[in-house]
Amino acid sequence: MAIVTGGGSGIGSAIAQRLQRAGARVVIADIHDHEAQAASWGCEFRRTDCAQPDEVTALCEAAVERFGKLDILVNNAGIAQGALLANSEPARSERFWRLHILGVQTGIREAAKRMTRGGAIVNISSITAVRGFVQWGEYAATKAGIISLTQTAAVEYGPAGIRVNCVAPGIIDTPLAMNEAPDMVARNANVFTLLGRIGRPEELAAVVHFMVSDDASYVTGQTLLVDGGWSAGPSIKGIELALSTTD
Numbered sequence: 001m002a003i004v005t006g007g008g009s010g011i012g013s014a015i016a017q018r019l020q021r022a023g024a025r026v027v028i029a030d031i032h033d034h035e036a037q038a039a040s041w042g043c044e045f046r047r048t049d050c051a052q053p054d055e056v057t058a059l060c061e062a063a064v065e066r067f068g069k070l071d072i073l074v075n076n077a078g079i080a081q082g083a084l085l086a087n088s089e090p091a092r093s094e095r096f097w098r099l100h101i102l103g104v105q106t107g108i109r110e111a112a113k114r115m116t117r118g119g120a121i122v123n124i125s126s127i128t129a130v131r132g133f134v135q136w137g138e139y140a141a142t143k144a145g146i147i148s149l150t151q152t153a154a155v156e157y158g159p160a161g162i163r164v165n166c167v168a169p170g171i172i173d174t175p176l177a178m179n180e181a182p183d184m185v186a187r188n189a190n191v192f193t194l195l196g197r198i199g200r201p202e203e204l205a206a207v208v209h210f211m212v213s214d215d216a217s218y219v220t221g222q223t224l225l226v227d228g229g230w231s232a233g234p235s236i237k238g239i240e241l242a243l244s245t246t247d
């Protein structure tokens with residue numbers, strides 16, 4: 001049985017549906033009510049604020065009570081808001097920290113202690129964790145922390161046969177990325193990714209499915225960037241654009 005946090009929208013909903021279609025019993029945990037949607041996908045739903053450790057514990061407890069075991073956790077719930085570091089605010093930084101660090105850390109701990117050998121955890125980070133992006137400092141710092149948590153968890157839970165991996169998306173077509181300035185986001189994807197386009201939630205779901213499957217039975221502690229190649233190097237289009245705007 002699998003828990004997908006933030007599974008009511010975007011990448012999480014694609015992951016939940018993919019795992020459900022692959023035969024897993026899936027509980028979607030989300031701060032917003034997606035009960036009817038989850039039911040229509042053949043999944044269960046539990047309203048959970050993953051930034052609250054007690055709620056994450058209760059989620060894992062309830063899932064095991066309902067299904068007798070927990071095999072997969074996808075720590076996907078996330079929030080985004082850009083601001084220059086010059087305008088960073090402790091309250092906003094803390095919101096990122098509570099969900100992306102405390103939430104993920106608690107999810108790992110509470111899920112792993114209920115898993116047996118073969119359990120798999122995937123954490124969702126971001127391309128912003130591995131390169132600098134203007135206005136994404138507060139968010140990115142917590143997404144980098146998710147990579148670090150993944151590595152430590154893989155070390156500590158490896159002997160118990162539990163794998164912990166991470167997927168770091170680039171720009172994916174979801175409400176989180178497209179709510180503000182969708183034209184600019186699409187243009188960035190077109191210019192800066194090596195594939196020249198935005199990614200689809202289903203393309204993330206396919207990678208997460210691989211990570212939790214037995215096909216990845218010897219993979220742990222790893223972060224896979226699913227970013228259309230953005231992190232690999234500058235695109236030809238990006239170079240041409242830069243040269244055309246330089247004297």
Ligand SMILES: NC(=O)c1ccc[n+]([C@@H]2O[C@H](COP(=O)([O-])OP(=O)(O)OC[C@H]3O[C@@H](n4cnc5c(N)ncnc54)[C@H](O)[C@@H]3O)[C@@H](O)[C@H]2O)c1
Pocket residue numbers: 005006007008009010011012029030031032048049050051076077078079080099124125126127168169170171172173174175176177
């Ligand atoms: N879309 C992108 O371009 C992109 C890029 C890099 C990383 N990511 C990461 O992918 C993950 C999924 O993002 P998405 O693009 O699908 O966004 P989305 O906004 O479509 O979905 C996020 C989901 O998380 C839920 N959520 C928010 N706060 C929560 C909380 N406290 N507890 C439980 N659920 C909560 C939301 O209700 C929503 O259903 C996030 O961790 C995000 O940081 C997305």
